[in-house]
Structure formats: C-alpha cells, structure tokens
Amino acid sequence: MLAATPFVFASKQDAVPDWVTTATAQKLPDYPAETNAVVLLDDTTYTVASDGTAIEHCRHVVKILRPQGRDEGLVSIPFDKDDKILSLHVWSIGPDGHQYALKDNQIGEVGYGDGDILFEDVRAKTATPPGRDPGGVIAYEYEQRSRPYLTEDTWSFQGEIPALTQSYTLVLPPGYTFGTVWANHQEEKPIDLENQHWRWEMNNIPAVNLDRVLLRPSEESLVGRMTIHYAGPGIPLASDGTWKSIGEWYTSLSKDRLVATPDIAAKATELTAGKTDFYDRAAAIGDFVQTQIRYVAIELGIGGYQPHFAGDVFRNRYGDCKDKATLLSAMLSSVGIHSALVMVDTSRGVIAADAPSIVGNHMIAAIEIPNGYSSPKLHSVITAKTGRRYLIFDPTWDKTPFGQLEYNLQGGYGLLVEGQDSQIVQFPVLSPELNTIERTGSFKLAADGSLQGTITEKRYGDVSENRRRLYTMGDAKEQTEFLDRVLGQDFAAFSISGFKVENAGALDKDLTTSFAITADHFARMMGPLLVIRPRILGSDEPEVDHKVRHVPVNLYETMQEKDDFTITLPAGYGVDEAPDPVNVDLGFASYQSSSTVQGNVLHYTRIYTVRQITLPADKYSEVQKLAGIIASDEQSRAVLKKQ
Structure with a gap:
C-alpha cells in the first residue's frame, strides 16, 4: 500500500517544521567512517496527570550517513489498547534538499506477533519516508497517551548510532515526587524548570554498536538509561525506586x-x-x-x-x-x-x-x-x-x-x-565440571596416510543443548548435514558408518554420539616420513581479533572439554618428532595438552577449562594469548619416520 501511494512534496502549510531545520543545521562531529547514521535530535516530554495517566510527546530527527544506515530512517511507533497514539507526523529531507510530508494514508499499521507468540495486541504505526539515502534527514513527531502499569518510565538515551542532542522533560501534578536510577551512565542532575517541570539534557552520546566485536556482551547490557520512579496521592502501589x-x-x-x-x-x-x-x-x-x-x-x-x-x-x-x-x-x-x-x-x-x-x-x-x-x-x-x-x-x-x-x-x-x-x-x-564435552577415539594409521577408527563424544549441560535439539527435533537430513559440516572442518575426505545417538532427551545423562570413520589422506607423505596432526578433531580456539578492546569480554559459559585419542602407527614407523606439551593457566581459563609415545601408539590428551564468563576489557590480551596457544597446539604435527 505504501509503495503504491505517491509521496507528497511539502507545501508551505505542512513544510518541515523549524525544529527539524534547526536540528539539521547542527555541525556534526568527526564520526568514524563506519558510522551509518546519527540522531540529530531526540526530545521527549513525559506528562503525568493526576489520575495516573501519562502523555508522551516525542520529536526525533535522524540523518543518514551511509547506505547501510537507511533502515535508521524507518519509522515504527508501538502501541496497544493501553497506549494509544494520539497523533503522528512524519517528514523528510532528501539528499538533494527536497522536502516531503507524509499524509495519513502513507502511514501504515502492522502487528508484532511471530514465532512462538500466538497473539499479542501490541501493534505499531509505521512509515517508510523517501530520501533515506546518505545525506537525507528523517523526522517524526508523535503524541501517545498511556496508563502505566507501574509508576515508572525509562529513558534509553543510547543506542547503535551516536546521538548529538537529546533531552527528557518530566511534568508531574502538584504533590507528586520522583526519583531516578541510572544504568551504565553516571547520574545527571535535572534542570528545575519550576512548576513541577524537570529537564535532563544529553549531548554527543556515543554509539554502542557491537556488530563487529568478537566475544561481545549484549548491547542492551551496555547502553545508558535513566529510570524515573514517581509517586503521588491516590496512586496505589506507586514505585518508590526500590x-x-x-x-x-x-x-x-x-x-x-x-x-x-x-x-x-x-x-x-x-x-x-x-x-x-x-x-x-x-x-x-x-x-x-x-x-x-x-x-x-x-x-x-x-x-x-x-x-x-x-x-x-x-x-x-x-x-x-x-x-x-x-x-x-x-x-x-x-x-x-x-x-x-x-x-x-x-x-x-x-x-x-x-x-x-x-x-x-x-x-x-x-x-x-x-x-x-x-x-x-x-x-x-x-x-x-x-x-x-x-x-x-x-x-x-x-x-x-x-x-x-x-x-x-x-x-x-x-x-x-x-x-x-x-x-x-x-x-x-x-562449575565447569557441570558443562562438559568428552571425546575419546581409537585410530589406526595406514602407511598410505589413511586413518580408520571410532569416535565417542559425550556432552552434558548447556554445551549439549543444540545437539539435543537437533537429535530430538531435527530430521535425518538435518542431522547428516550437521555431522558432515562438523567433520569437514578437520577432514578433507571421509566416510562414516554406525552412527549412534543415546540419551538425546535425557537431560540428566550424557548425550552420547558414536561412529566409525575412515579418512583418506589424513597424514601427509614426505618420502620416508609421515606427518600427522595428533589432535584428530575438535577445536577449542576462542575467536579473537587484534583490535583495541573497549567493552567487556563475554566468554559465554564455564565449561570443560577433554580429548583422549590413541593412534596406532603403521608397521615399521616410529615417532621421530612429537609436539611439545602445553600447560598454561590464566586464571579465567586453563589449557593442557600432551603427545606421548608408548611402543607403536601415539597418545594425545588435552583439557580445556573455562572458569569465568565475563572479563574486563583489559583482559582481552590474555584471551588473545590463550587463543594463540590453542591454535598453535591444534595445528602442531608429529613426524613419523620409517625405521
């Protein structure tokens, strides 16, 4: 419907308001090149009536800086039967300077329910303004009446894009009092505008965008917000901020x-x-x-x-x-x-x-x-x-x-x-011992470099969640594709047989999978030498980069992973070189591995333990160090020499 309705250039009567042009005229700071958009203005006034109802009036202006920021110009205002939108107006200024004012029939309405939400009455007024290209400006103004379930309101003043100018004004009836609590930001004192009016102002609030951050916490756990708790005569169960x-x-x-x-x-x-x-x-x-x-x-x-x-x-x-x-x-x-x-x-x-x-x-x-x-x-x-x-x-x-x-x-x-x-x-x-992976394998290596053996893997705790779901709810095709994808990370060519799953639905028991595998060209032949990787399969290396870290490190879960593999060598071969043992303990995690030889059997073991789930940003260098140690060990090689 929106696509079929032509947009209307703004006439003098409904031209872009002065507060939009004022916001647009602001000089922008030097944002990083990857900044998609910037909030030029976000102004909210929250007015509480003596009967407990409230009116929220909001003005919002955003400027698109990159093509990737076009979605920041989409308008979506949620409402339900207790939060009625009284008015909504949308304007835009294209990169070429053309001004647009959307008519009522260009503002749509959609529902929110999807997935496991069978029905909910939350809906949204939506609009797709023109001019949402680099250099374009989108603005809207709305007024909404609500009956809060609890006497509090939260002002979230930080998001995925930076904000240049923001304000929040609270208007209370006579006899009402209020208090504030702050998350992820120091407390800011309001300006007393008298007559039960208070105003908070924020300028140059940076973005919290973690799209390209590895081992990242949730953005919602980092963004700044202020929650106002208010109380007054005749309001039952008013929140006192506790x-x-x-x-x-x-x-x-x-x-x-x-x-x-x-x-x-x-x-x-x-x-x-x-x-x-x-x-x-x-x-x-x-x-x-x-x-x-x-x-x-x-x-x-x-x-x-x-x-x-x-x-x-x-x-x-x-x-x-x-x-x-x-x-x-x-x-x-x-x-x-x-x-x-x-x-x-x-x-x-x-x-x-x-x-x-x-x-x-x-x-x-x-x-x-x-x-x-x-x-x-x-x-x-x-x-x-x-x-x-x-x-x-x-x-x-x-x-x-x-x-x-x-x-x-x-x-x-x-x-x-x-x-x-x-x-x-x-x-x-x-404890890490409540979230475990244990792999055991017994293999025979042939003189032509092929490998045959059996593998058993046991998982318990949250590390088994996705696989329990796969083996209780997925079909045979999904299960086969998953196993092929996992094994394909460690074997160039392989075939499996006798695949078996046990205890997929028994949460108090180990999820156990076992199978036989044949992998061609596992060892690399170099004249009289065979070069193999003692770590047959499975990778523990944390995914890291080399960027400067500013946010906490999220290791997600405590866990312990153990591997125990034996490789029987081809007749006439012995181990000429074996990887050095590894033993490192960084407090938040530890890693040990060893490759030992007994007769014609090469035995590889390792234990990787994660004890903490969140680290401060300055610990990222230690996570990088750990990732490097694990990567080096996982790729280390043993050299077999024909006797």
Whole structure:
C-alpha cells in the first residue's frame, strides 16, 4: 500500500517544521567512517496527570550517513489498547534538499506477533519516508497517551548510532515526587524548570554498536538509561525506586494466578507419588512443566506482565515464560514446596543491581530448599537476605538439567518476587565440571596416510543443548548435514558408518554420539616420513581479533572439554618428532595438552577449562594469548619416520 501511494512534496502549510531545520543545521562531529547514521535530535516530554495517566510527546530527527544506515530512517511507533497514539507526523529531507510530508494514508499499521507468540495486541504505526539515502534527514513527531502499569518510565538515551542532542522533560501534578536510577551512565542532575517541570539534557552520546566485536556482551547490557520512579496521592502501589516496591507490585499482580486447582494438585501428587527426597519431588514437577507445557504466548495489555491463571495453563498445556513459572509454583505448592517467581532478562547484564526497574524480558522460578537439606544435584542455589535458600530454575529453558541454570543467566541478576521480602539476587556461576564435552577415539594409521577408527563424544549441560535439539527435533537430513559440516572442518575426505545417538532427551545423562570413520589422506607423505596432526578433531580456539578492546569480554559459559585419542602407527614407523606439551593457566581459563609415545601408539590428551564468563576489557590480551596457544597446539604435527 505504501509503495503504491505517491509521496507528497511539502507545501508551505505542512513544510518541515523549524525544529527539524534547526536540528539539521547542527555541525556534526568527526564520526568514524563506519558510522551509518546519527540522531540529530531526540526530545521527549513525559506528562503525568493526576489520575495516573501519562502523555508522551516525542520529536526525533535522524540523518543518514551511509547506505547501510537507511533502515535508521524507518519509522515504527508501538502501541496497544493501553497506549494509544494520539497523533503522528512524519517528514523528510532528501539528499538533494527536497522536502516531503507524509499524509495519513502513507502511514501504515502492522502487528508484532511471530514465532512462538500466538497473539499479542501490541501493534505499531509505521512509515517508510523517501530520501533515506546518505545525506537525507528523517523526522517524526508523535503524541501517545498511556496508563502505566507501574509508576515508572525509562529513558534509553543510547543506542547503535551516536546521538548529538537529546533531552527528557518530566511534568508531574502538584504533590507528586520522583526519583531516578541510572544504568551504565553516571547520574545527571535535572534542570528545575519550576512548576513541577524537570529537564535532563544529553549531548554527543556515543554509539554502542557491537556488530563487529568478537566475544561481545549484549548491547542492551551496555547502553545508558535513566529510570524515573514517581509517586503521588491516590496512586496505589506507586514505585518508590526500590526492588522491594517492584516486587510488591508484581506480587499483587500474580498472587491470585498462583492458586492450585484440584486438577493441578492431582497431577502433582501423581508425579511425586513414592518420592520422599526433596530433589526427586521437585525435579519430577520441574520436568513436567519443562517438557510437557509448550511455549506459546498470548499477551493482551497487562498480560505482557501478568501471568495467566495456573489452572488455565495446566488445562491448555501451553503458556509463555511467566505462565510456565506460575504453573510450576502452583504445582509445587500443592505438594508442600514453596517457590517464588523471579523477574530476569535473557541477556546477562541488562538488569543492573543498583537500577531498580521492570526492564527485563523473562520470568523464571526460585524453589525454596528445606532447612538442613543438601544434595550434590543442586547447583544453582542462592541465599536470600531472609536466610532462605532457593534453587533457581527456568522451566522454559527445556534443554538445561534440573538443578542447573542456563549459561546466559549465570552471574546475572534477577528480582526475587516475595512480597515484602522481595529483593534483587545474583545468580551463581556454575562449575565447569557441570558443562562438559568428552571425546575419546581409537585410530589406526595406514602407511598410505589413511586413518580408520571410532569416535565417542559425550556432552552434558548447556554445551549439549543444540545437539539435543537437533537429535530430538531435527530430521535425518538435518542431522547428516550437521555431522558432515562438523567433520569437514578437520577432514578433507571421509566416510562414516554406525552412527549412534543415546540419551538425546535425557537431560540428566550424557548425550552420547558414536561412529566409525575412515579418512583418506589424513597424514601427509614426505618420502620416508609421515606427518600427522595428533589432535584428530575438535577445536577449542576462542575467536579473537587484534583490535583495541573497549567493552567487556563475554566468554559465554564455564565449561570443560577433554580429548583422549590413541593412534596406532603403521608397521615399521616410529615417532621421530612429537609436539611439545602445553600447560598454561590464566586464571579465567586453563589449557593442557600432551603427545606421548608408548611402543607403536601415539597418545594425545588435552583439557580445556573455562572458569569465568565475563572479563574486563583489559583482559582481552590474555584471551588473545590463550587463543594463540590453542591454535598453535591444534595445528602442531608429529613426524613419523620409517625405521
């Protein structure tokens, strides 16, 4: 529809406003050559009415600097039934100076639902202005009325492109008060404009664009934001800027949804029948919710925050993350196990411990552990200020064993929702021994350089997630193509037989794959010599570059990888040269390997261990050093000589 509607040159009546031309006239700093676009102006005024509703008025101007920045000129303003767009105007100035003003019929509307979101009422007003080429300027202005679910508003003033001039103005009714918390930026004091008006201004905010950064954290964990919490007479459950107040708000929102129905209680009793151990009882219910409740989201209005009733989730056998956590809590409570909801974000670092807000996109559970109880199977355990111990568990992450927590949440923060006892908690970083890969292989090398043998690989923990998904949900073609791609990284020509998979769906057991392989031309023949790589297959080398590092290093997960390969040499050959052993420990990670000879057998072993998941930027040189050591070892060669 938009493509079929001709754009209209701006007349004097609806020409580009003065605030757009003023923003366009600003002199730009010397940005790096790869800068795609720049925000010339972003001005927001947030006006709160005495009845709790709010009006947001926003003006935004962006200039395109490179062809890769054209998408920055696309306009998309989300709304739902509680956030109504009152007006939206869009203008643009082409690189040739032509001005355009879009008519109402050139502004479209789209829905957001896709993937596992079956339905949600969030939609967006969209526009595709002309002139989105280098040198072009896009501007829009909108006004939106909302009824906030909690008395807070977050100003995100940093993004993927730099911003030249930004401001945020807060207008409150008489008798209202406010406070601010800041994430990834020092606190800035507002300008008091009097009459309950305050204004914050930002200039020359740099971009946070990690597209070309290796081992990168999430951009959302680095961008600056300010959250305003306000309160006034007649507003129930107003946020006072503490985690406790947010937890109390969410407790009121969810408590009646956590009630167990008779059907829920009956199922929980069935699952725990004959089980007396706490872990066994909790794990039985956790496994049910994890595997038998499909992830499907239906979110309407406050339903983006409020879970559905546990009884409805159980009856329908589907729900989103907060629904699954709610059902889990209801089932546990029916057999006498207390639990609580935990508000988190799927990217580590987005939730900042000293910046309380409802920023976050995920919900998990905290299962209270009885006093004095211990089990070697409980790993993701935290202790609250109350002294209660909780097992942190995500019933949505269906390939992480019960008792553990997925890698992207480890080390991060979440809000434990326990009414007046609500608090921010930090999740543990789990031991590398809980996330493992073990490869063993026995091979025979022929005098013509070909290799034959068998390989067994065992995976446990998050390092098995993708392969468990492949071997439980993928078809034969996908599985074959995957194995060919993996082995093709280490063998130029090969064939396999007897491929076998065990325990793909048993999260508490090793995912085990085994097969026989024949690889031609594995060894290189050089007259009376054969040159081989003792590290038969598998690569551990971190992907690094040689750029200056400014952001933290994300190693993603703790883990331990072990290889143990034996190669029987061809008759009449002995080892003339073997790679030197490697033993390096950098604290955050260690790497050991050795190549030894016993008779006519060459034995290669190595252990690679990662103990930390996030490092400061100044540790990047050590990661580069480690990557170089591993790369050198993986490519090292043994020389065999005919006796």
